[in-house]
Amino acid sequence: MQNALLEFLKSRRSSKVTSLSEPAPNAEQLAEILTIAARVPDHGKYHPWYFIVFEGDARAEVGAHLRTAYAAENPDTAPAKLDLEGERFLRAPMVIAVVSRIREGKNSEWEQILSAGAACYNLCLAANAMGYGTNWLTEWYAYSPTFKNLMGLDEQDRFAGFIYIGTASEKQEDRERPDLTKIVTHWSEKSPVLNKGEGYGQVGKGFPAKGF
Ligand SMILES: Cc1cc2nc3c(=O)[nH]c(=O)nc-3n(C[C@H](O)[C@H](O)[C@H](O)COP(=O)(O)O)c2cc1C
Numbered sequence: 001m002q003n004a005l006l007e008f009l010k011s012r013r014s015s016k017v018t019s020l021s022e023p024a025p026n027a028e029q030l031a032e033i034l035t036i037a038a039r040v041p042d043h044g045k046y047h048p049w050y051f052i053v054f055e056g057d058a059r060a061e062v063g064a065h066l067r068t069a070y071a072a073e074n075p076d077t078a079p080a081k082l083d084l085e086g087e088r089f090l091r092a093p094m095v096i097a098v099v100s101r102i103r104e105g106k107n108s109e110w111e112q113i114l115s116a117g118a119a120c121y122n123l124c125l126a127a128n129a130m131g132y133g134t135n136w137l138t139e140w141y142a143y144s145p146t147f148k149n150l151m152g153l154d155e156q157d158r159f160a161g162f163i164y165i166g167t168a169s170e171k172q173e174d175r176e177r178p179d180l181t182k183i184v185t186h187w188s189e190k191s192p193v194l195n196k197g198e199g200y201g202q203v204g205k206g207f208p209a210k211g212f
Helices: 004-011 027-037 058-073 079-086 109-129 145-150
Strands: 049-055 094-101 133-137 157-168
Touching (some): 027 109, 049 058, 049 109, 058 145, 094 109
Antiparallel strands (some): 094 157
């Protein structure tokens, strides 16, 4: 018998943000999605993440902050472009920001950030399992100090992602997946770590990564 969960995981795929429309998850489904998003490995039990839900009018309201932030960081931008930036959250009926919030303690910042990534992915999987399409985006506003400030976030907070959720009008074609022989090493003393995914992008350029 085929394992349905394995089939789901093998075939899951993000949806284009432009393909997401109503309906979004209802209140009960949203609570279930967030419960699952909060059920991720978390070294130290710090719960080093939290969620901000944008739905209904809130998606347009936050547009004022997006607009202000874009204008502040990109002087001389034409008003039409600012309008467009202000409409980003209107692309889907629901957007959930996952924010990594670093707690004081013996477990590292890195591990806390990884846990926030896991929360983003669990959130997507939970919504996908209910039949909704998702797209995990950061775009410029995840890294905008002005937007972060306008949203009342502080230096312990980082946007791990904005998960756009809705009903997908189309399924995206699959994309190429990595060749396991390039990224997996069965280590032994005689066999060093050789398969580091060479060829999948240049290493060492641009680090530390932006926003890190
Ligand atoms: C942390 C993170 C940030 C991302 N930000 C963007 C973004 O700003 N713009 C974009 O086009 N894709 C972004 N992506 C990629 C999309 O989520 C993309 O749909 C996804 O990688 C497709 O993967 P899948 O085919 O496995 O679903 C981001 C992915 C991650 C993990």
